[in-house]
Amino acid sequence: MPEELRPNALAAFQTMMAFLEEDGWHPQRIEDDLICRMNFNGNHARLVCFAQVRSDLEQFFFYAVAPVKIPEAARPAAAEFLTRANYGLRIGNFELDFGDGEVRYKSALDFEGETLTPVWIKNAIYPAVNTLDRYMPGLLAVAYGSKSPAQAIEEIEGK
16 A cells, blocks of 8 residues: 655656656556656666655655666676766766665655656756666676776776
8 A cells, every 4th residue: 555645745746757758758657656667778778767756755766777687796896886986976876786786876856845846857867867878888897897897987987
């Protein structure tokens, strides 16, 4: 059973769904929760994405999930790569689930007492998908042993 819906959160979810439809994302609502699933075709990967409104917190979360799970033996190197990538990011961050190897990029907004607007949603979503897509080649190179974390970051960021 879904959590009790705050009116502001329900309005935010409706705004989110309308924006995603109008922007061509084709969101699929997941059961009765305030969450939907969609795909993003980047230059380097097809990402599965989730957009969620947390009614109890009046917060918006967007997750872009990498299309591969990192093999267990490569997770420490992937963690180093993602930590290096996270340093200096202005909007959002990478996350690695050490249990199953899932990598995702998270962007979030707190809209408590405010109206969640399409511009805020757009400004949270696009940095997430574009950043994960940008770093995918380096993540894969580290995960499958062709580059060190430092080499992969240098190649992507030009440092």
